[in-house]
Amino acid sequence: MKKGITWLAACMLILVLTACGGAKQSAESGSNGSDAEVTASEELVIKASNYEFDQPEYHLKKGVPVNIVYENVNGNHGILVPELNLQLDTRNSSKVITPDKVGEFEMSCSVFCGSGHSSMISKIIVEE
Numbered sequence: 189m190k191k192g193i194t195w196l197a198a199c200m201l202i203l204v205l206t207a208c209g210g211a212k213q214s215a216e217s218g219s220n221g222s223d224a225e226v227t228a229s230e231e232l233v234i235k236a237s238n239y240e241f242d243q244p245e246y247h248l249k250k251g252v253p254v255n256i257v258y259e260n261v262n263g264n265h266g267i268l269v270p271e272l273n274l275q276l277d278t279r280n281s282s283k284v285i286t287p288d289k290v291g292e293f294e295m296s297c298s299v300f301c302g303s304g305h306s307s308m309i310s311k312i313i314v315e316e
């Protein structure tokens with residue numbers, strides 16, 4: 189238990205120090221997000237394992253609120269999509285977002301999880 193927490197803390201420190209591949213991040217863990225009040229009828233589940241996401245791309249609709257749910261299959265991962273202001277992991281595993289622009293946005297792993305970390309790349313595609 190204690191070892192697990194130390195490992196997690198080390199991971200987070202590494203993540204902050206390296207900024208995970210130069211991605212802009214606005215990690216505000218612990219702060220009271222005020223944008224959690226939107227309700228979504230759509231849901232998208234994104235699963236991560238060692239060392240890949242369950243799909244090469246995920247499709248969303250512009251202007252449609254969707255509850256993004258992160259599921260950790262094995263290992264310790266997370267998702268980070270800076271352009272959609274989306275960052276989820278095992279401790280903060282769902283968020284409602286409403287994509288307001290069409291495009292392809294790169295999704296990476298938000299936790300420095302080991303040798304396969306840099307290959308954990310997928311795409312979120314927002315369509316009209």
Ligand SMILES: [Cu+2]
Nearest residue numbers: 265297301308
């Ligand atoms: Cu990972």
